[in-house]
Amino acid sequence: MATQYGKTSRSYAMNWFLHRITGTFLVFLLITHFWVQHYDAQTASVAAQVLSSEQIEAGALPDYPEAAKEAVRARYGPDAEVTPYDVVMLRLADPVYAVLWKGFNILFLIFALHHGFYGLNNILTDYIRNPIGRVLAQTLSWTLALVLLIVGLYSIIVAGWGYMPAS
Amino acid sequence: MIFSHDVVIVGAGGSGLMAALYAKEGGADVAVISKLHPLRSHTGAAQGGIGAALGNEEEDHWLWHAFDTVKGSDYLGDQDAIEIMCQDAPRTIIELEHYGVPFSRNKEGKIAQRRFGGHTRNFGEAPVRRTCHAADRTGHAILHTLYDQCVKNQVRFYDEFQALDLIMTPEGVCCGVVAYELLTGEIHVFHAKMVCLATGGYGRVYKTTSNAHASTGDGMAIVLRSGLPLEDMEFVQFHPTGLYRLGILVTEGARGEGGILINDRGERFMERYAPTVKDLAPRDLVSRAIYQEIREGRGINGKDYVYLDLRHVGREVIETKLPEIATFSRTYLGIDPVKEPIPVAPTCHYAMGGIPTNYDGQVERAGRGSIVPGLYAVGECACVSVHGANRLGSNSLVDLVVFGRRAGIHMAETLRKEGRKKEPLPDNPDRRVREMLEDILSRTQGEPVAVVRADLQQTMMDNVSVFRTEETLNTALEDLKQIRERAKRVVIRDKSKRFNTELMDAVELGFLVDLAEVITRSALNRTESRGAHSREDYPKRDDENWLKHTLIYREGEGEYRFDYKPVTITRFQPQERKY
Amino acid sequence: MNVKVKIKRFNPETDAEPHWETYEVDVDPMDSALSVLLHIKWHIDGSLTFRKSCGHGVCGSDAMKINGENRLACSVLVRDLVKGEGDTITFEPLPTAPVIKDLVIDQSRFFEKYRAVKPWLITRTPPPERERLQSPEEFALIDDATKCIMCGACTHACPSTWADPDYLGPAALLKAYRYTFDSRDEGAEERLPVVDSREGLWKCYTIFNCNEACPKEIDISRWLSALKRRAVMEAAAR
Incomplete structure (x- = not known):
């Protein structure tokens, strides 16, 4: 009555547990991200006030916090226009906030990659049942995750370097 | 194909699995063949519990249990076997517990016990808490645990193989069985040193029954056809509380937990029939009382049922102690037992009679000591006899495990001691089965199986159920004569090899006809009333002439011969049976 | 009440592919789905094949896909499967397991x-x-x-x-x-x-x-x- 089922393998308990943990953290990280990036007028990379579609068609530009305008003008001259990109870069260039925000983004990156790729791998092993196919698919997917991690880390670390206010 | 094993057990309910487990533990090479997957066996439908004088809830003794069983059997039970069963019951329950059976527990963490019909303290004083249970699915808990244990011990199972014949040598030694494999339609021979039948009861002889569709008494019919006797076939238990019209069992545990029976006037009528134990009287008594109420016009709305009232028991007890039956009445009748009484009527439930065996499960050919070498029977298909003329509730599960275990041990020990060789197979051992199946498959003109079977079940229900008279029994015999002829000509539509359940339906119909005839003839023969056998033309128990077991032999088609066997009495002399 | 019963039939001995067969039967709304199948097997087409035993939801023989959901045929009533006269009940074997015959799967x-x-x-x-x-x-x-x-x-x-x-x-x-x-x-x-x-x-x-x-x-x-x-x-x- 030997059975081909229930073959033991290495334990997957911790992978599953991390998936729960990263999932829980991602909820808070996402909320913080959305708040900081899209809603809070003091830090938002978008305009402090929302423009109507007519205003946008008419070519109006959003109004940014005074501090952002000053920083951009100081760098690019008095006529420079402020873009959302500038605001983000400024935040990541700030000597105090940069550490905090880069740390935050690195955590966000790692958790999102683990969470997403663990899920992707489950789907892959659900549908690919030949052992060689599984190894191949998993190697490919985790390699992709590694590449994305490197690209992501690089982007976060170098972001804002050129934006240091020239005092 | 020919399969070869030391021990072949036919049937995988409680007794079959218990025998398998112990024969295997004793070192034998064991195979279990079963027409259903083992977990589908009817043991799983046992609800209320398993009786044993553990004394977890209050003082209790195995001797009290033995007395109740003897009295419940209307003094027809063999007291040596009953003593063995009741003495062995507590140890066996503990063993089941050690196997992992998930018994309900009391506050101290011990196995919980409850009251059941006919189980009393101090030789009949008052009801006692003796019935161990796993909520109201005790049989299910035991069946699953035993199967788990068999899997652990690597018992070889042949699932969905239906045994159709015994293989006997000319000297009368059993050396195997012929079985039909449902999946392939192949006929196989199982060559064995020992065969143990554990094929259960024949409830499907009757129209209203708590038994499974599979309960067609195959093993008993096969034994009868092999020229061996059946014992006490006139004793058929009708459980008092089957769901009205459906026959689905409502456990006696419902009354054990405080439920009462009421008639159309709202009267608790059992107080009149059994003043001491009332609703917890034995089943034969309660079933008769219900029919009496119905006959006298006190059925609910004048119809043929009464109410089982659980409303005062309360939601808490119903949900924790009786969840299954609450679900049944909600599902099938749309009735919530917390708020409404449940309509119930007696339903055919258990065969007290069966294949005569001694208390090690060895089949007897003609009275005490005349064993059939190599053949065992356990469980409901066997008649040890511990239940006599009427089985007490919660005594069937204990019968299964105690005598299943004993047979398993006895088979393994005999093999070890005697180092027995297999008897050579006779020529063409499967000839009878082949011819029978070919005959059924070759017919093109005739009635469908279901029509004939329905007529059989109807006449048995009308004429051979709780109350019997010479007249009704003769009517049944007349009907059965015609039904036998019709059954020989039934036609099936499915002629395929693969999973042909219709072919097996036709074979089982033949078994049912044989058993119905044997039940009716035995009932006609016994001119007294005892336990579940209630002859209105002979209303008194007659110990002078009938304190004996009936043995019935099939001499040819429609021809039978009776013989008798004395009842073993050890401690308890027959007395008038009052509750 | 009259209902249509649509059953996915397949006997590998004779059929290349499963096919649907429809039966019209007169049933009681309080009948179980198993009784409907038994009625067909007993009185219309004896070759219809399914497992069954206890008939009240304890033995577990008759799990199948009824109206698109996996259920025990003996534990679900007609009144819960149809809205009215002429409605259809569908029966299929449990999904994914190999089919032995009709509603019987290889377990x-x-x-x-x-x-x-x-x-x-x-x-x-x-x-x-x-x-x-x-x-x-x-x-x-x-x-x-x-x-x-x-x-x-x-x-x-x-x-x-x-x-x-x-x-x-x-x-x-x-x-x-x-x-x-x-x-x-x-x-x-x-x-x-x-x-x-x-x-x-x-x-x-x-x-x-x-x-x-x-x-x-x-x-x-x-x-x-x-x-x-x-x-x-x-x-x-x-």
């Missing part, structure tokens, strides 16, 4: 998975003379799980099983839970490596199809989650 894989989880009480300490004590609270932990009748409705309703037939599936895992959480069991060390494996517990994505399919209304997902937590704790302790 060997299902039971192999059950055997894989060591479904028996494992003890090391010698048994006491009397019963092993278990408090009502400890019993309550496994009470629900012991209701399982191994009908297969859950496992064959599980999308993870549909995608990966090697996944142990809810029924086998529930059995593992039933023994692992039995206060008398000392076999977690042996049993957990089987469930904490690639084809084990972690393919349960708490989709809850098992809960919906279970005819005994067992809260399967809840118990599997408890088993997951237990497996994590054991892994952390190693």
Whole structure:
């Protein structure tokens, strides 16, 4: 009555547990991200006030916090226009906030990659049942995750370097 | 194909699995063949519990249990076997517990016990808490645990193989069985040193029954056809509380937990029939009382049922102690037992009679000591006899495990001691089965199986159920004569090899006809009333002439011969049976 | 009332492909779906094949797909399957398992998975003379799980099983839970490596199809989650 089922393998308990943990953290990280990036007028990379579609068609530009305008003008001259990109870069260039925000983004990156790729791998092993196919698919997917991690880390670390206010 | 094993057990309910487990533990090479997957066996439908004088809830003794069983059997039970069963019951329950059976527990963490019909303290004083249970699915808990244990011990199972014949040598030694494999339609021979039948009861002889569709008494019919006797076939238990019209069992545990029976006037009528134990009287008594109420016009709305009232028991007890039956009445009748009484009527439930065996499960050919070498029977298909003329509730599960275990041990020990060789197979051992199946498959003109079977079940229900008279029994015999002829000509539509359940339906119909005839003839023969056998033309128990077991032999088609066997009495002399 | 009964028929002996057959029958709304099938088998077409035994939801023989859901035929009534006269009830075998004939599936894989989880009480300490004590609270932990009748409705309703037939599936895992959480069991060390494996517990994505399919209304997902937590704790302790 030997059975081909229930073959033991290495334990997957911790992978599953991390998936729960990263999932829980991602909820808070996402909320913080959305708040900081899209809603809070003091830090938002978008305009402090929302423009109507007519205003946008008419070519109006959003109004940014005074501090952002000053920083951009100081760098690019008095006529420079402020873009959302500038605001983000400024935040990541700030000597105090940069550490905090880069740390935050690195955590966000790692958790999102683990969470997403663990899920992707489950789907892959659900549908690919030949052992060689599984190894191949998993190697490919985790390699992709590694590449994305490197690209992501690089982007976060170098972001804002050129934006240091020239005092 | 020919399969070869030391021990072949036919049937995988409680007794079959218990025998398998112990024969295997004793070192034998064991195979279990079963027409259903083992977990589908009817043991799983046992609800209320398993009786044993553990004394977890209050003082209790195995001797009290033995007395109740003897009295419940209307003094027809063999007291040596009953003593063995009741003495062995507590140890066996503990063993089941050690196997992992998930018994309900009391506050101290011990196995919980409850009251059941006919189980009393101090030789009949008052009801006692003796019935161990796993909520109201005790049989299910035991069946699953035993199967788990068999899997652990690597018992070889042949699932969905239906045994159709015994293989006997000319000297009368059993050396195997012929079985039909449902999946392939192949006929196989199982060559064995020992065969143990554990094929259960024949409830499907009757129209209203708590038994499974599979309960067609195959093993008993096969034994009868092999020229061996059946014992006490006139004793058929009708459980008092089957769901009205459906026959689905409502456990006696419902009354054990405080439920009462009421008639159309709202009267608790059992107080009149059994003043001491009332609703917890034995089943034969309660079933008769219900029919009496119905006959006298006190059925609910004048119809043929009464109410089982659980409303005062309360939601808490119903949900924790009786969840299954609450679900049944909600599902099938749309009735919530917390708020409404449940309509119930007696339903055919258990065969007290069966294949005569001694208390090690060895089949007897003609009275005490005349064993059939190599053949065992356990469980409901066997008649040890511990239940006599009427089985007490919660005594069937204990019968299964105690005598299943004993047979398993006895088979393994005999093999070890005697180092027995297999008897050579006779020529063409499967000839009878082949011819029978070919005959059924070759017919093109005739009635469908279901029509004939329905007529059989109807006449048995009308004429051979709780109350019997010479007249009704003769009517049944007349009907059965015609039904036998019709059954020989039934036609099936499915002629395929693969999973042909219709072919097996036709074979089982033949078994049912044989058993119905044997039940009716035995009932006609016994001119007294005892336990579940209630002859209105002979209303008194007659110990002078009938304190004996009936043995019935099939001499040819429609021809039978009776013989008798004395009842073993050890401690308890027959007395008038009052509750 | 008159209803149409549409059944997916297949006999590999004679048919290349499964096909649907429709029967018109007169039934009582209080009849079970099993009675409808029996009526057809007994009075219309004897070759219709399905498993059945106890007829009231304890033996687990007749799990099948009825009106698109996995259910026990004997435990569901006609009145809950049709709205009115002339409506259709459909019967199919449980999905994903190989079909033997009509509504009968091959359950060997299902039971192999059950055997894989060591479904028996494992003890090391010698048994006491009397019963092993278990408090009502400890019993309550496994009470629900012991209701399982191994009908297969859950496992064959599980999308993870549909995608990966090697996944142990809810029924086998529930059995593992039933023994692992039995206060008398000392076999977690042996049993957990089987469930904490690639084809084990972690393919349960708490989709809850098992809960919906279970005819005994067992809260399967809840118990599997408890088993997951237990497996994590054991892994952390190693």
